[in-house]
Amino acid sequence: MADRKTALITGASFGIGAEFARIFAREGYNLVLVARTANKLRQLASELEKAHGTRSLILAADLTDPGAPAYVLDQTKRADLQVDVLVNNAGFGQYGLFVDNDLEECLRQIQLNVTTLTHLTRLYLPAMLERGSGGVLNVASTAAFQPGPLMAVYFATKAYVLLFSEAIANELQGTGVTVTCLCPGATTTEFHKRANATGMRLLRMGSMDAHTVAEDGYRALVAGKPVVISGFKNWLVAQSVRFSPRRLVTAIARKTQEE
Numbered sequence: 001m002a003d004r005k006t007a008l009i010t011g012a013s014f015g016i017g018a019e020f021a022r023i024f025a026r027e028g029y030n031l032v033l034v035a036r037t038a039n040k041l042r043q044l045a046s047e048l049e050k051a052h053g054t055r056s057l058i059l060a061a062d063l064t065d066p067g068a069p070a071y072v073l074d075q076t077k078r079a080d081l082q083v084d085v086l087v088n089n090a091g092f093g094q095y096g097l098f099v100d101n102d103l104e105e106c107l108r109q110i111q112l113n114v115t116t117l118t119h120l121t122r123l124y125l126p127a128m129l130e131r132g133s134g135g136v137l138n139v140a141s142t143a144a145f146q147p148g149p150l151m152a153v154y155f156a157t158k159a160y161v162l163l164f165s166e167a168i169a170n171e172l173q174g175t176g177v178t179v180t181c182l183c184p185g186a187t188t189t190e191f192h193k194r195a196n197a198t199g200m201r202l203l204r205m206g207s208m209d210a211h212t213v214a215e216d217g218y219r220a221l222v223a224g225k226p227v228v229i230s231g232f233k234n235w236l237v238a239q240s241v242r243f244s245p246r247r248l249v250t251a252i253a254r255k256t257q258e259e
């Protein structure tokens, strides 16, 4: 299977990331699976080996560790892997008033959602550019389109992911390397439980399944689209905020975030 391409997926142990792994495996990729929960990664790797003959390199790493991106690069180099697609999916949120939230957790959130994503992108892009082919798929959120009271830092990190991705997608035009930003709305995964945000009004308005969301991201990556919002309803909401006063948009966002 030496001719298989390789996709590196962060946060592959649960939710949208695990679905990305299933999709890339189905499409004939070998995988580099990164997250902290090694047993989940091993289970997934064994499922995909049986189903598709996929070979997976498992990297159990805490990506909030500032040294983690260099470690990941080093491990893929040692395994002599060429990473054709980098999926920056790992991320988490923290619910509550900014001033009441644990500061260390808040900074770890920025480290993972923003710094690690930027760092990994910067580490893997040069080899892709040298080859004149490759893709980066960054997972933002519909949170990227407005301020998010009660998840202030999370929304801001996702706005960063969207703007950063769009800017480098533009810079890389004509190089053969593409950057795609996937913006899911509420999706059924571990995310809200982990963020202590299961009571939010937003979740009563329905949520998408992780597989559909990951398929939307994969298709947009293949098409070389810079941005994709998963789900028509989410697309509509993201468009509507562009024409509304920002204070109103922020007040409505607060209502949907409240319990």
Ligand SMILES: NC(=O)c1ccc[n+]([C@@H]2O[C@H](COP(=O)([O-])OP(=O)(O)OC[C@H]3O[C@@H](n4cnc5c(N)ncnc54)[C@H](OP(=O)(O)O)[C@@H]3O)[C@@H](O)[C@H]2O)c1
Binding pocket: 010, 011, 012, 013, 014, 015, 016, 017, 034, 035, 036, 037, 038, 061, 062, 063, 064, 089, 090, 091, 092, 093, 112, 139, 140, 141, 142, 183, 184, 185, 186, 187, 188, 189, 190, 191, 192, 194
């Ligand atoms: N679910 C939603 O409603 C929603 C909506 C919009 C955007 N998103 C975004 O979608 C992405 C995937 O989230 P999800 O919904 O699939 O949530 P999830 O089920 O909680 O999965 C998050 C993944 O990120 C990994 N992760 C978290 N902290 C990590 C760390 N310190 N080091 C390494 N890996 C870490 C987790 O693995 P370990 O715990 O094993 O480390 C897990 O695999 C995130 O970027 C999230 O912001 C989610």
